[in-house]
Structure formats: C-alpha cells, structure tokens
Amino acid sequence: MDCIETSTPLSQPTASAPLPSMREEARRLLALAAPIIGTMVSAMLLGFTDFVMVSWLGTEATAAISPGTMLLYSVLCLGMGCANSVQTFSAQALGRGRREEAAAYAWQPLYIALFFTLLTYPVSRLMPVLWEWVGHAPAVRAQEIAYTQVIIWCTPLAITCIGLEGFFNGLQRPKVALASVATAVLFNVAANYVLIFGKLGLPALGIAGAAYATLISWSIRLVMLATVFLSTEFRGEYRSGRSWRPDWGRLGGILRIGGPTGVQWSLDVSSWFVFLTCLIGTFGTVTLAASNAALQLMHVSFMAALGIGSAVNSLVGHAIGQGRHDLAVLRARVGLLLCGGYMSSVGLVFLLGRHHLIGLLCDDPEVMAIGAGILIWAAAFQMFDAVGITYVHALRGAGDTRWPAILVAICNWGVFIGGGFLVTYIWPSLGYHGPWMMCTLYIVLIGVALWRRFERGEWRKIELFKGGPSPAPAELIDVPSAVCDVEQVGAGA
DSSP, X not given: OTTSOOEEEEEOOOTTSOOOOHHHHHHHHHHHHHHHHHHHHHHHHHHHHHHHHHHTTOHHHHHHHHHHHHHXXXXXXXXXXXXXXXXXXXXXXXXXXXXXXXXXXXXXXXXXXXXXXXXXXXXXXXXXXXXXXXXXXXXXXXXXXXXXHHHGGGHHHHHHHHHHHHHHHHTTXXXXXXXXXXXXXXXXXXXXXXXXXXXXXXXXXXXXXXXXXXXXXXXXXXXXHHHHHTSHHHHHHTOTXXXXXXXXXHHHHHHHHHHHHHHHHHXXXXXXXXXXXXXXXXXXXXXXXXXXXXXXXXXXXXXXXXXXXXXXXXXXXXXXXXXXXXXXXXXXXXXXXXXXXXXXXXXXXXXXXXXXXXXXXXXXXXXXXXXXXHHHXXXXXXXXXXXXXXXXXXXXXXXXXXXXHHHHHHHIIIIIIHHHHHHHHHOGGGTTHHHHHHHHHHHHHHHHHHHHHHHHTGGGGXXXXXXXXXXXXXXXXXXXXXXXXXXXHHHHO
C-alpha cells in the first residue's frame, strides 16, 4: 500500500545506554509528529469546513453547530478514549518486540463500537427533549436538533477509527492515519456543498446535510484504515488477521487504561458543552456565535499541539517498553519545548491579530467585537495549555490515566463550570469575560498539576505487560524511516 512507510532497522537501546541529545530527540519527535499533526489538522478541517459552510446559512446555524458537535463528542469520547489506549499498548508492545500484541489490541475497540451502536438510536430520538431543556432560541434549537439527530450516528465509526489510528501511531506509522483523514476531508468539502445547498439535483438539507457529509466521510476513513490493517504486510508481520475475536483480558486492559481517559475526555467536552449552552448561551445568540467562532480559531492551536502530544505518547510508551524511564522523561521534556514554543507563538498571533482573525469567520460587527475579546483570554492560557497537553500524553504513554481523569473531573466542574456560574452571579458586570476568566484559571491549574504528576514519577511503577522486552531477535526494531532518518529531517529544517 502506498500509504505505508518503509522501515529502517534501528538498534534497540538497552536500559544502560547513554541518553541521546535533546536535539536528536527533538528531530525524532518532529519527524513522528509531523504526519500526526497533519492528521489532527485534517481532522480539525473536517469540523472547520462544516462550520464555515454551515455559517453561510446564517447566525442561527452558526450558533447551533458548535454546541451540536460538543454534544456528539460528550457521548463519543467515552468510547474514543478507550479506543485511544490502543496507542499506548501498541507503542509499548513495539518497544518489547511483541508485534502480534499490538494488532490484537487494535481489534478490541470494534466490540466497544458495537456496544455504542446499540445506544445510538435511542440517544438520537432524545435530541428534541434535550435541546428543549437547554432552552436556546427556537430558530437555533431547530438547527441543533436537525444536526445532532444525524451526526450521532458517527459514534461507532469514530471509535473503530480511533482504535486503528492508535495502532498505527503506536507503531510509529502515522502516515496511514494521515492518508485516511486527508481523503475524508476532501470528500467532506464536496459532499457539504452538494448536501447543504442542494446541488446535482439533490434537495438542500441545510445543517443536516453537513451531518450526512461527515457521516459518510467517517465511513471512508474507516474503510481506508481497515484496508491497510488487513493488508498483506500487516497480516504477515503483525498477524493482524488472526486476532479478531474478542479477548476479555485485552479488552479489560483497554477499559482499565482507556476507560479513565474516556471519562476524562467526556467530562472535558461535556463541560465545554455546558459552558457554551448553559453559561455563554445566557448572554445571547451573538455572544454564543462569537464564542463558537473563537473556538474554531483555537482549534488551530490545540489540534497541532495534540499532534505533538500524540507523538510524545508513542515515544514515551516505546521508551518504557524498552525499560528506558530516563529516556521517557527526556522525550516528555523535549515535547514540552516544542509544544510550548508553538502554542505561545499562536497565542501572540491571537493577541495581535484578534480582530482580523474573527473577521475571517464572521462579518457581524457585534460578533467580531466579542470574539476579539475572547481571543485575549485564549492568548493568556496558551502556554499552560501546552504544558497540560504534553504531560497528559506523556502520562498516557506510561499507562497513568486514572489520576488525570480525577483531576479533570474536579477542575472541570469545580473551577471551569462551577467557578464560571459563580463569577457570573457575583460579578454580572463582567459579562462574558467572567466565564472566560475561569476557563483560563482552569487551564492553568490543569497544566501545573499534570506537570507535577509526571515529574514525581508515580508512572514508573506501572506495568502494562508481564515480563521484560523480548530478547535478542527483537533487538532490531523496525521504526519508520520518517522517524529514523533524523539527520535528513534536521538538514531539511
């Protein structure tokens, strides 16, 4: 398959091997992160194109799409978080030279997806009741119902895709996921145009057309990932076709490590859903639309950062699989330097170009003025967001997921949401600045706490697999040439 990288042997370091330089690890991380960032940015474009093309339908549609998307991910993240743990198992299995284990874990999210399929229909039928309870303006509520009743069917497809992407990223072959997402984005743009506005003889479906286009795009993404996973190369090297049956031991491991991540993601996204719909929504449709526009711009920052974080996850997990805890620490710190440098730069752009940036998404003067104010807060928390993203992924690579989930639950609902409502009640004169101020405080606290957790080293006691790395024949580990050829990457930079 064209989207599978060629492999170059890289000697597996022993636990006593000297540490590489930070420059060498930075090159390695960037080489692995680049296609993962491409995947994350492409995934962001999937939602961004929906947002932009739906915004052409008017302010009500613009106000409806982000809350609808966040509601989807509040449900979806429970399964996606579990599926994402395949990356940790895959990376550590690679470090130990146990390739078959990586493929065996990649199958298990399929059974999680089947469980969520059973829930999708009743959840979709409850959407009118939910949005009636939220209480947005009738025109906005109608758009929210039309969108979410369709988009919720993406859930089982997305869970399976995330499991397969975790498998490929853990093996340090991220171009497979990149190819699938890039193809899905190109299809989504065309399908949005046809289905939203009624082209090629089809009826105009409005905001529901964007949901149908996304649903089909996820299907294309899944077919491409599954085709590579079951290709001759992977069936031979990883025996990916042999371990399709449910394995309760491996499924239990995924739920044990990925379950807290799923809860963490769900709490995080659902808190943003409550923040937008029940808190920001009280300030009116214009403020809600401005917040949605600002969030779309923030995707440019944190999606690329999540790509770096995912690379940190793989490389930290690989180092731990080799028994190299010192190397895992070095890789996390290098990840922070890269992620922090990027997000701080984006924060500066937010601060200096806030009016022009909001103007790219909306020409309503009121929306532009409020959105520019929100970007000031976004600029303030960028560096702390980088710290949190880096270290939550480093902890995830080590299998330390329960403590971060508890931390997020406390800070999400105690500081972000509880504090947001409190400051709005006590100082209503602050307007929308009050909730966004508490959002900034929440991100600062999360970043500092995750950094301290990793540096304290509790993760060193976690063992995902019994026994040490495989002996001598696995001493040479195939790592993608995109990762190994660090000298060429450095020269190109």
